[in-house]
Structure formats: C-alpha cells, structure tokens
Amino acid sequence: MTEQPAPQSRSRRPRARRRFSVVSLLGELLITAGVLVLLFLGWQLWLNDIIFGASQEQAADELSELWEGELPTPEDAAVQPGTGDPVVMGAPAANEAFANLIVPRLGVDFKRPVAEGVANAVLNNASLGTGHYPSTAMPGGIGNFALSAHRTAYGGSFHNIHQLVVGDAIFVETKDGWYKYIFRSLEYVRANGVGVILPVPQQPGVEPTQRLITLTTCNPFLSSAERIIAYGVYDSWYPRDGGAPAEIAGLASAAGVR
Amino acid sequence: MYGALWRALPGPAWLRVIILIVLAAAALTVLVLWVFPLIDSLTTPQDVIVEE
Numbered sequence: 001m002t003e004q005p006a007p008q009s010r011s012r013r014p015r016a017r018r019r020f021s022v023v024s025l026l027g028e029l030l031i032t033a034g035v036l037v038l039l040f041l042g043w044q045l046w047l048n049d050i051i052f053g054a055s056q057e058q059a060a061d062e063l064s065e066l067w068e069g070e071l072p073t074p075e076d077a078a079v080q081p082g083t084g085d086p087v088v089m090g091a092p093a094a095n096e097a098f099a100n101l102i103v104p105r106l107g108v109d110f111k112r113p114v115a116e117g118v119a120n121a122v123l124n125n126a127s128l129g130t131g132h133y134p135s136t137a138m139p140g141g142i143g144n145f146a147l148s149a150h151r152t153a154y155g156g157s158f159h160n161i162h163q164l165v166v167g168d169a170i171f172v173e174t175k176d177g178w179y180k181y182i183f184r185s186l187e188y189v190r191a192n193g194v195g196v197i198l199p200v201p202q203q204p205g206v207e208p209t210q211r212l213i214t215l216t217t218c219n220p221f222l223s224s225a226e227r228i229i230a231y232g233v234y235d236s237w238y239p240r241d242g243g244a245p246a247e248i249a250g251l252a253s254a255a256g257v258r
Numbered sequence: 259m260y261g262a263l264w265r266a267l268p269g270p271a272w273l274r275v276i277i278l279i280v281l282a283a284a285a286l287t288v289l290v291l292w293v294f295p296l297i298d299s300l301t302t303p304q305d306v307i308v309e310e
Contacts, residue, residue, distance in 0.1 A: 028259040039286070043294045044302070118307045133307070148307045153298060158306075194308045217306045224305040 052155030059127035060100045060111045067175040079243045086140030086237035087176040092116045102171035118148045129155045139172040140179045146197035146214040158217035170232045177240040181213040181232035196229045
C-alpha cells in the first residue's frame with residue numbers, strides 16, 4: 001500500500017500486453033463490410049438518384065435558356081396553343097440533347113433532357129438520362145415519339161411512371177416550342193416487346209395517322225424482367241415565340257425563375 | 259484494426275477525431291464517385307429499352 005507501484009505498471013500494462021487478435025480483426029472487418037453494404041444501398045436507392053436527378057434537371061434548364069435566348073420571351077400571359085400542324089424538327093445527331101421532357105406527375109420539378117439514342121452513353125449520363133429511339137417520330141410528328149429512361153438509379157427519371165393518371169399532361173420542349181401530349185394508358189411487355197415503339201404500337205406495317213408519345217422503362221423496380229410502357233396522344237403545341245403553356249410556365253422558363 | 263489506427267494517429271484526442279472525420283469523408287468520396295458505380299454496373303440489371 002505504501003509503496004505505490006501501481007501507477008507505473010498500470011500505465012504500461014495495456015500497451016505492452018496488447019496482442020494481435022485474429023477474432024477482433026475479423027469482427028471489425030465484418031462490421032466494416034456491413035456498413036459498406038448499407039452505404040451502397042443508400043447510394044443506389046436514394047443518393048445517386050438525387051445527384052443524377054439534380055444534374056439532369058440543371059442540364060434541362062440550361063437547354064431551355066439556350067432556346068429561350070434565341071427569341072425574346074413575350075410579356076403576354078395569355079398563352080394560346082399554336083394553330084395548324086405542329087412544327088416537326090429533323091432527326092438530331094447521335095447523343096445530341098434536342099428536347100426536354102416535362103411531366104408534372106413524375107415530380108413537381110420533373111424536367112429532364114432528351115437525347116438521340118438509347119445507348120448507355122445517353123441513359124447513364126448525368127446530364128442526359130432520357131433517350132429517343134432512333135428512327136421513331138420526332139416531337140409532334142405523325143407516328144410514335146418513343147423514349148426510354150431508367151426507373152431507378154442514374155436519376156431514375158421514370159421512377160413514378162406507374163402513377164400516371166389518364167388525362168395527365170406530358171410536355172416535350174424543343175427549340176421550336178412545347179408539345180402537349182395527354183397520357184392514355186400503361187402496358188406491360190417483355191424485354192423483346194418492340195411492338196410498343198412501332199409507328200402504330202403493336203400493329204406492324206400499319207400507316208400511322210396519329211401523333212403519339214411512348215415512354216418505356218424497366219419493370220419491376222431494380223429488375224429488367226419486364227418493361228412498363230406509357231402511351232400518350234398529341235393534344236396541342238405552343239410555338240416558342242408565343243411562350244410556354246401556363247401549366248408549366250414556371251418550369252419552362254429559365255432556371256432563375258424557380 | 260481501428261484500435262491500431264487510433265494509436266497510429268498523432269496528436270491529442272480532438273485532433274485524432276478530426277483526422278478520422280477527414281479520412282472517412284475521403285473514403286466516402288472515393289466510394290460514391292468510383293467504387294459504387296462500378297459495383298452497380300456489375301450487379302444491377304440496367305436494361306430499360308425494348309429490343310429484339
């Protein structure tokens with residue numbers, strides 16, 4: 001008691017006597033692996049969509065500004081649909097962003113760029129994300145304007161496609177103006193169901209008379225077993241110099257307005 | 259493993275905590291930018307288009 005050797009030995013013992021333990025190392029590695037798996041799932045199901053979605057919407061806003069810059073925005077609030085047949089643009093170059101897809105039902109701020117082609121260079125791109133099947137109709141054209149985008153991950157543009165309600169508006173913005181389509185129906189097909197992007201869906205060889213839009217993505221979530229298809233029919237068009245339709249005026253104009 | 263890391267770090271406890279936070283942030287950045295996209299492309303089905 002009076003010698004008090006304790007402080008010295010107490011401070012030395014834990015360091016000197018600590019031995020390498022395989023079990024504790026294994027335990028720490030397993031805990032680390034578990035944390036990494038959880039982080040990956042959080043990234044895949046949530047964080048990555050936010051990152052990609054934000055950058056795709058920013059890219060869409062930049063496209064709008066580019067197109068807006070070519071013409072002055074009218075002050076007149078009473079925007080009228082254009083008369084006659086809509087202007088239909090020519091086919092763009094591969095991977096070129098030529099339109100914005102605006103679907104309020106898919107998200108309050110839902111506005112994503114559309115580029116030519118459905119390769120990964122478009123679909124997995126942080127500033128593109130939505131692809132146009134080459135050789136299908138262009139926006140407003142007679143036939144089928146067919147698009148594809150991810151359901152989950154890479155921005156997950158079409159995540160809520162199953163929540164579309166008959167009558168929902170689907171807008172396509174190009175340098176020429178805005179094309180309004182009305183959602184009609186959903187269809188579920190297998191991965192080889194190419195009939196859905198025909199000029200008249202599921203009717204090979206039939207000459208088209210209607211102007212349609214078709215959105216394709218995978219179904220169910222995180223699987224590519226099936227495809228979910230959303231069809232819309234053309235309703236009206238709004239020339240660029242007449243201004244954006246009132247329903248999407250806030251989204252369609254430059255990014256700063258929001 | 260983590261005990262050894264803690265002892266290998268220099269300085270007082272608060273400095274070690276800061277260093278560990280910086281290290282964790284760096285690891286997370288590498289994971290999100292490169293490792294997770296690679297794993298995702300290898301494991302998760304990515305086909306969303308219809309084709310023959």
